[in-house]
Amino acid sequence: MRQLFFIQIIFLLFLTQLQAHEPLRKISVQLSWLHQFQFAGYYIAKEKGYFKEYGLDVHFKEMNNSVDLVQDVLTQKSTYAVGRSSIIIDRLNGEEIVALSAIFQHSPLVLLTLQEKHIKNVEDLKNKRVMLTTDAKNTVAIHAMTASKGLSLKDITFQPHTYKLVDLLNDKTDAMGSYLSNEPYILNSKNIPYNILNPQDYGFDFYDGILFTSKKELMLNPIDVHNFHEAVLKGWTYAFENIGETINIIYHKYNTQNKSLDALIYEAYTLKDLAEYEQGNLGNLSQSKIEEIGKIYSLLGFTKNETRFNLDNFIYDANLVIFTQKENDYIAHNEFIYYKQEFEPFYLGHHGIAADFWALIQNKTLLNAHSKTIRNNKNGRETIKKELNSVKLTLTQNDIHEKNVLFSEPIQSYKYAIATRNDEGFIFNTNILSGKSIVIRKNASINNLIKLQYPNINFIEVNSMKTGLQLVANGDAYGAIELLPVLIYHIKEEQFSNIKISGTTEFSQELRYMIHPDNHTLKTIIDKAITKISKDEIKTIEEKYFQVRYETSTDYxxxxxxxxxxxxxxxxxxxxxxxxxxxxxxxxxxxxxxxxxATIDKLTETFNRRKIDSKFKEKIELSSRYDRPFSIIFYDIDDFKKINDVHGHSLADTVLQDLSQLIKTNIRSTDYLGRWGGEEFLILLPETNLEEAKTMANHLKKLTENYQFKIGQQVTCSFGVTDFKDNDTQESMLKRVDELMYYVKRHGKNSVKAE
Structure with missing residues (x-):
């Protein structure tokens, strides 16, 4: 027995040695500059063995003048490269590259000037010398910033970059292209005051540190690409969580520039902010932001004239599902039945939330399935038990005790909400409904539980929620309890304008797939696909059915x-x-x-904070100089957090959008509306005294409270109003109007306070 034990140990050691000697795949990463904290995540992934765990032997290459990042990747001279937003130009011009992630959500590239030069704004650059790299693609944010202020290339003397900060100090240039993470540290250490002109402050917010590879590499080695990407993000997470340790590794092993520890520390914390690491945005790439950057490149003439603007499939799908060979064979050699059951808005014929989620699952798994309709959930369970390769999306309680079927991981969880007429208040607790008549759907799985927990509620069972909401609308029932998507859908579809969502209950149900009890392979396949459904994909599907879309045709x-x-x-x-x-x-x-x-808030299409702030200063100056009346209205959406909590961010965003359009169309063409922050907005009213401004605010208050918002409930605002007084400054006016608005908040909301 003892001898057998030693034989087993020796055999296991032999297997371990075999695995240890399995050759690692050699790959290379071309960096966009010399070694520094800018590439810390890559160093950590190597030093901590993350690459090795995935069978990868990674070599880093520093930048030199002969390197063309995109061409090196396309010709497989380098497997991966780290580039700037300029790689978007290459993609628009037809190069087959794929962006995996953007480590820095904001580019560190800025213009640096000495304070003694008195260059505080872009306009001050006229007839000045600016030192930039000759590669205009990589400095397009700087060019866009200057062009947005009406400066042409002839207005500025551009000089080739010497990469010597001393040239700025010795007056050989007036402004120098610099990295926020590098040159400001040197000036700070020498106590030299400086100014920064940042394209981001002018609305030109570009990515940096974009990790990319070729489409060919992705097609030939999809698992390696997936694993390399995972290891890099893991490396960056460790680097930002352990800055001290990371700096020591760079200082001793990757310090080809001979940077001091203090310089590396400054760089680390600056780049951590630019990565938006604390906000959870590490590596994020937004399709809309990529397209905005692409449009700026096109506007400035960096793309080919014949280029058809298309950035589809440029961003790597990090939600790629990786299956085992066994799972791939199973998918390839089996046909499946997908059962559906009519239940609005989850099933609407061939459409609906459930149908769209299933389409996502099919796209991610390539399951070959045809659909059949069943009458109810009970029939669905019995059918699933009989057919091995069958699946059905169902709503379940959070605790699943069913033994005769398998359930997938949840796709999404939905609260049971409470709908009432508009004149009812917010319902914080389900106990408030005691003694009231509440509609519930007959045979809903939650019925027994809610009746048991709330015996003092008078429940009215109806065959459909459409019928139930009609009872609420007519005053024959106080309210209705149903899944939030169902309530929103019927309120909008049937145009119940006098019904709103007044609160949520503690009950919820989860969307899961029901699968034959013996088909664990199918469950694993579907579970893998579910984990790869992104928040954006869920948001897109839900917005589609939580809102009513109106379409009109035009006679040409x-x-x-x-x-x-x-x-x-x-x-x-x-x-x-x-x-x-x-x-x-x-x-x-x-x-x-x-x-x-540079001036418009993307979500609301009103002026952004920077633009409305600029206009505010301008109007105060005019009022002070020429003794002209000037007033402002500051308003905030009441209980916006509750709207967010009940309806989710996507529907809450529609409130901001609809309200902004409503206000814009009901103020004068000479007035200015801007988003001050979050759900706060500022209106500037030139040539308007306090009484006139108060009248305007009351008018906007009434318009808002009577407007039919997409969320199906009343929205109100609290308004503060003030006018320009002797010796007023922007700060004093803002402080006064802010206090007035918050006075309204504390005294009942949905009102106007003027002073």
Whole structure:
């Protein structure tokens, strides 16, 4: 027996040795600069063995003048590279590259000037010398920033970058392209005051530290790409969590620039902020932000004229599902039945929340399935038990005790909410409903539980929630309890304008797939796919059914009858000037788009904080100089956190959007509306005294409380109003109007306070 034990130990050691000697795949990473904390996550992934765990032997290559990041990756000279936002240009121009992640959510590239030069704004750069790299692609944010302020290339003397900060100190240039994480540290250490012109402050917010590879590498080695990406993010997480240890590793093993420990510490904390690590955004790449950056590149002429603007599939799908060979074989050699059951908005014929989630699962797994309809959930369970390769999406309680079927991991959890008429208040606790008539859906799985827990509620069972909500609307029932998506769908679909969501209960149900009890392979496949469904994918599906979409058609008959002959006539008239006009128009469009990018809040399409702040200063100066009336309105959405909690961020965002459009269309063309922050907004009213401003605020209050928002409930705002008084400053006006608005908040909300 003892001899057998030693034989087993020797055999296990032999297997371990075999695995240890299994060759690692050699790959290389081309860096965009010399070794420094800018690439700390990669060093940590190597030093801590994260790459090795995945069978990868990684070699880093520092930047030199002969390197072309994109071409090196495409020709497989390097497996991966770390680039800037300029790789978007290469993708737009047809290069087959894939962006895996952006380590830095904001570019550290800025213009640095000495305080003694008195260059505080972009406009101050006119007729000044600016030192930048000759690669315009990598400094496009700087060029966009200057162009947005009306400065042309002729207004600035651009100099080739010497990479010597001493040239700025010795007056050989007026402004120098610099990294926030490097040069400011040197000036701080020498106690030299400086100014920073950051493109981000002007609306040009670019990524940096973008890890990318070729499409070919992704197709040939998808598991390696997935694993390398995971190891890099793991490395960066460790680096930011353990900055001291990471700096010591760089200082002793990767310090080709001979940086001091203090310089590395400064760089580390600056880059941690730019990575938005604390906000949970490490590595994030947003399709909308990528497209905005791409448009700026196109506007400034960096893409080919014939380029069709398309950045689809540029961002790596980190939700790629990796299956074992056994699972892949199972998917390839089996057909499946997907059972569906009519239940709005989860099933709406061939559409609905459930149908869209199943389409996602199919896309991620390539399951070959056809669908069948069943009458109810009970029939579904019995059918699933009989058919091995069958699956059905179902709503379950959080604690699953069913033994005769398998359940997948949950896709999403939905609260049971309470709907009442608009004149009822917010319901904080289900006990408040005691003694009231509440509608519930007959045969809903929650019925026995809720009746047991709340015996003093008078429950009315109905066959459909549409019928139940009609009882609420008519006053025949106090309210209805149902899953939040179901309530929102019917309130909007049936246009119950006098019904709102007044609160949520402690009950919820989870969306899961029900699977044959013996089919563990199918359960594993579906579970893997569920873990890869992103928050954005869930948000897209839910927004689709939680909102009513109105579409209108346009009759173009008169356009063809009148517009076409007129257009032909005008073409003849302007024939000789058409080229010049096109160039002027192109420039105007470019300038307008750059202006919008720098001044408009993306979500609400109102002025952003920076722009409204600038206008505020301008109006105060005019009022003070010429003794003209000037007032402001400061308002905040009441109970917005509750709206977020009940409806989720996506629907809450529609409140901000709809309210902004409502206000914009009901103020004068001479007034200014801007988003001050979160759910707070500021309106500037030139040539307006306090009484007139108060009248305007009351008008906007009434419009808001009577508006039918997509969330199906009343929304109100608290308003503060003040006017410009002698010796007022921007700060004093803001302090006063803020106090007035919060006075309203503390005294019942949905009102106006003016002083």
């Amino acid at each position: 008959t008169m356009v063809y009858k009148i517009g076409l002959p007129l257009t032909l006539f005008l073409c003849v008239v302007v024939f000789y000037n058409v080229r010049l006009r096109k160039e002027i128009q192109k420039r105007k469009i470019m300038e307008q788009k750059l202006y919008n990018a």
